[in-house]
Amino acid sequence: MAVIDVVNLSKAFGPKVVLSNVNLQVEEGESLVVLGGSGTGKTVLLRNIMGLLTPDSGHVAVEGKIIAQLSRKELFEVRQSIGMCFQMAALFDSMTVFENVAFGLRRHHKMTEAEVRARVEECLSMVGMKETEKLKPAELSGGMKRRVGFARAIALKPKILLFDEPTTGLDPVMTDVIGRIILDLKHELGITSITITHDLKSAFEIGDRIALLFRGECIACEAPAAFKVNPHPVIQQFLRGDADGPFLQDPPPPKRKSMSNSKEAHA
Numbered sequence: 001m002a003v004i005d006v007v008n009l010s011k012a013f014g015p016k017v018v019l020s021n022v023n024l025q026v027e028e029g030e031s032l033v034v035l036g037g038s039g040t041g042k043t044v045l046l047r048n049i050m051g052l053l054t055p056d057s058g059h060v061a062v063e064g065k066i067i068a069q070l071s072r073k074e075l076f077e078v079r080q081s082i083g084m085c086f087q088m089a090a091l092f093d094s095m096t097v098f099e100n101v102a103f104g105l106r107r108h109h110k111m112t113e114a115e116v117r118a119r120v121e122e123c124l125s126m127v128g129m130k131e132t133e134k135l136k137p138a139e140l141s142g143g144m145k146r147r148v149g150f151a152r153a154i155a156l157k158p159k160i161l162l163f164d165e166p167t168t169g170l171d172p173v174m175t176d177v178i179g180r181i182i183l184d185l186k187h188e189l190g191i192t193s194i195t196i197t198h199d200l201k202s203a204f205e206i207g208d209r210i211a212l213l214f215r216g217e218c219i220a221c222e223a224p225a226a227f228k229v230n231p232h233p234v235i236q237q238f239l240r241g242d243a244d245g246p247f248l249q250d251p252p253p254p255k256r257k258s259m260s261n262s263k264e265a266h267a
Helices: 042-050 072-079 097-106 113-126 143-152 173-190 200-206 225-227 231-239 261-265
Strands: 004-013 018-027 031-036 057-062 083-084 160-164 192-196 209-214 217-222
Touching: 004 042, 018 031, 018 042, 018 209, 031 042, 031 173, 031 231, 042 057, 042 083, 042 160, 042 192, 083 143, 083 173, 097 113, 097 143, 113 143, 113 173, 143 173, 173 200, 192 200, 200 225, 209 225, 209 231, 217 225, 217 231
Parallel strands: 018 217, 031 192, 031 209, 083 160, 160 192
Antiparallel strands: 004 018, 004 057, 209 217
């Protein structure tokens, strides 16, 4: 059984179809990377996994539990097994680094203050942020904020980590640092993960499999080596970063019924 099972998932906002019959499975300990242009439904996919959105059709199951069918209490329990790493870290500006990482521990676990401190220090050490506990987010660089966000996400010892564009806006060196930390967390903790990214270098380094969303559909999901040589024109255009090709073309208009078919339907 897959840890995360996305089955025929569809989601629209008004007339705009964002996801259309998407199927993805993520096995235990696997790192899946999801690529796609802006507005192709990558973040919407994560929100469906978290239960923040309800599918129009299809479903998402986490460890065999269909998210949309869970009670509020059951959904809360599933969410405790998922760590979410937001695009811009989403730290509390008024809190120190220590308080940010400790927030979930104090809210959801009956731990002594000594136990909380030990766990916070352990998590910050895992992401290379030791001795920053007293700093405020305003004193951190973009890459440092992301790493603190990672520490907060792993504090509750989740089985699953979801990364929403963790390297956006970072320089190439810090992008590489973030990629290595994601790999380290996978190897040290055995965590199952989904990473949304536009960065191809990171994608091929951290992904056991690569998926590409295009116009709401998953047009490929395969190992990095196979993905690189997939002849699909959209995949090859995305890999080249080329403006000429089907990736930027408007989708074809919906087909209209011919007059003859329409008359036959009313006959």
